[in-house]
Amino acid sequence: LKLFRKIAIVGVGLIGGSIGIAARKRRLAGEVIGICRRETSRRKALKFKACDRATLDLARGVRDADLIIIAVPVGKIVDRVLECARHMKKGAIITDVGSSKEYLVREICKRTGNRLNFIGSHPMAGSDKTGVLNADGNIFENAPLILTRTKNTKRKALRLLEGFWRILGCRTFILSPKEHDEHISLASYLPHIVSFALSYSQTNSSVKFAGGSLKDTTRVASSDAGIWRDIFLSAGPAAISSIDTFLKNIEKLKKAIAHRDSKEIELFLKKAKEVRKRIL
Amino acid sequence: LKLFRKIAIVGVGLIGGSIGIAARKRRLAGEVIGICRRETSRRKALKFKACDRATLDLARGVRDADLIIIAVPVGKIVDRVLECARHMKKGAIITDVGSSKEYLVREICKRTGNRLNFIGSHPMAGSDKTGVLNADGNIFENAPLILTRTKNTKRKALRLLEGFWRILGCRTFILSPKEHDEHISLASYLPHIVSFALSYSQTNSSVKFAGGSLKDTTRVASSDAGIWRDIFLSAGPAAISSIDTFLKNIEKLKKAIAHRDSKEIELFLKKAKEVRKRIL
Numbered sequence: 001l002k003l004f005r006k007i008a009i010v011g012v013g014l015i016g017g018s019i020g021i022a023a024r025k026r027r028l029a030g031e032v033i034g035i036c037r038r039e040t041s042r043r044k045a046l047k048f049k050a051c052d053r054a055t056l057d058l059a060r061g062v063r064d065a066d067l068i069i070i071a072v073p074v075g076k077i078v079d080r081v082l083e084c085a086r087h088m089k090k091g092a093i094i095t096d097v098g099s100s101k102e103y104l105v106r107e108i109c110k111r112t113g114n115r116l117n118f119i120g121s122h123p124m125a126g127s128d129k130t131g132v133l134n135a136d137g138n139i140f141e142n143a144p145l146i147l148t149r150t151k152n153t154k155r156k157a158l159r160l161l162e163g164f165w166r167i168l169g170c171r172t173f174i175l176s177p178k179e180h181d182e183h184i185s186l187a188s189y190l191p192h193i194v195s196f197a198l199s200y201s202q203t204n205s206s207v208k209f210a211g212g213s214l215k216d217t218t219r220v221a222s223s224d225a226g227i228w229r230d231i232f233l234s235a236g237p238a239a240i241s242s243i244d245t246f247l248k249n250i251e252k253l254k255k256a257i258a259h260r261d262s263k264e265i266e267l268f269l270k271k272a273k274e275v276r277k278r279i280l
Numbered sequence: 281l282k283l284f285r286k287i288a289i290v291g292v293g294l295i296g297g298s299i300g301i302a303a304r305k306r307r308l309a310g311e312v313i314g315i316c317r318r319e320t321s322r323r324k325a326l327k328f329k330a331c332d333r334a335t336l337d338l339a340r341g342v343r344d345a346d347l348i349i350i351a352v353p354v355g356k357i358v359d360r361v362l363e364c365a366r367h368m369k370k371g372a373i374i375t376d377v378g379s380s381k382e383y384l385v386r387e388i389c390k391r392t393g394n395r396l397n398f399i400g401s402h403p404m405a406g407s408d409k410t411g412v413l414n415a416d417g418n419i420f421e422n423a424p425l426i427l428t429r430t431k432n433t434k435r436k437a438l439r440l441l442e443g444f445w446r447i448l449g450c451r452t453f454i455l456s457p458k459e460h461d462e463h464i465s466l467a468s469y470l471p472h473i474v475s476f477a478l479s480y481s482q483t484n485s486s487v488k489f490a491g492g493s494l495k496d497t498t499r500v501a502s503s504d505a506g507i508w509r510d511i512f513l514s515a516g517p518a519a520i521s522s523i524d525t526f527l528k529n530i531e532k533l534k535k536a537i538a539h540r541d542s543k544e545i546e547l548f549l550k551k552a553k554e555v556r557k558r559i560l
Contacts, residue, residue: 143491213471218552246481253480257512268476
């Protein structure tokens with residue numbers, strides 16, 4: 001099933017590399033071309049079989065691609081899309097895999113005058129690891145993936161891109177960029193923020209007594225600081241709003257503990273446990 | 281190496297059962313006797329090889345034990361210790377495995393007039409699972425374990441008990457009950473509180489988009505609500521103090537995001553990541 005004649009992946013790291021591996025394994029394209037910034041990355045992309053060909057020349061790499069996937073950190077997506085826009089062929093689909101959408105989609109539409117067939121994608125398939133050496137074609141299996149739709153989105157392109165992600169194993173959802181940020185703020189920005197703050201709060205003594213609870217809750221505090229700085233800068237309003245929801249709730253639990261309100265504490269924990277059952 | 285002629289374990293659940301399995305495997309005692317409340321638990325304790333004998337009769341079970349381990353939920357520890365105190369032999373060591381210490385040790389010392397050879401133990405080896413069917417003799421391997429020392433603690437008993445936990449694989453630390461609660465508050469109460477509040481904050485929509493970050497950070501929100509209610513009631517002041525530390529820090533990060541302060545956000549995330557490296 002060849003959905004595309006040629007797929008170009010701009011940025012062959014953990015996510016870009018995993019897409020390449022998965023797409024090649026499923027023979028989804030006549031050719032997968034990786035576009036890298038440095039010669040060392042180019043060699044690694046080939047070594048880990050993330051693409052059929054790899055190049056440092058973005059203009060030539062995207063020229064006759066039918067699907068271009070921008071898999072660079074959030075802070076660099078807009079620039080890279082604009083760069084591709086100058087070289088890609090008319091009608092090609094271009095997407096990204098960034099964790100923020102409202103700001104990115106608005107900025108890209110504005111700066112390209114809506115001329116582009118741009119559709120935002122966000123696979124919930126990251127990890128605290130980075131780099132093509134950690135790439136894995138199976139990370140999309142059953143992962144939620146959000147596609148963004150605006151009034152300019154072409155229906156046919158959206159269906160084709162949705163099909164692509166589904167074949168990689170994703171469970172796809174279509175939302176507006178604003179809806180994306182609202183939901184993802186609770187499901188992803190907030191767990192990261194909480195994890196960073198929890199790790200930040202530890203002392204030299206407390207880390208010695210770390211059991212499973214501290215390890216699990218702070219795992220994502222190992223994530224790349226630059227990547228998450230850019231996500232928080234790009235999705236600030238949604239992040240703040242989810243922090244406020246969380247603060248209201250933790251204050252409620254704190255109050256119940258301070259008042260030694262046995263019933264209220266138990267109700268809170270039981271509700272939390274119920275919600276947790278639905279996080280699969 | 282028989283450290284004790286007879287060990288009695290009161291409450292053969294996840295932790296009690298794991299201790300029994302580990303102690304039997306290492307032949308640490310002439311006999312391990314399990315003391316249960318219900319006949320079904322008694323049968324399961326034997327089925328999962330957590331003890332050599334199991335009984336519902338606490339008085340007879342603890343009578344000639346040299347080491348008694350109270351492995352019941354925090355809310356029931358004081359009562360069970362007092363019950364054992366009426367039947368155990370003079371000079372026997374009695375310990376618990378509860379997650380809170382200041383309140384428990386004070387209460388036990390007060391209500392037994394310091395007559396007991398009681399030493400608090402807290403192995404950081406739990407999980408969100410419960411029951412002897414999840415017991416595993418290897419969970420103590422490399423787990424931190426805190427022993428409490430007060431002015432009444434007998435040096436010889438403390439050394440013997442420390443040796444016991446070390447042979448099970450624990451890395452032992454000796455602290456005052458108050459110090460225990462302070463350190464554990466950051467390392468264990470706080471991750472649980474944060475995890476419960478994070479799970480509580482999710483919506484019907486957001487849980488559909490759960491990736492690894494939400495799964496990991498909310499795993500311990502699956503923990504038993506009754507057990508954690510009792511820990512928070514028993515260690516309230518220490519829990520509140522760690523919540524306040526955390527709130528101060530998350531407010532700092534929120535402010536940096538609200539002000540789009542790129543440098544401040546990155547510094548915060550980098551420090552969190554540095555701390556995380558020391559949580560092994």
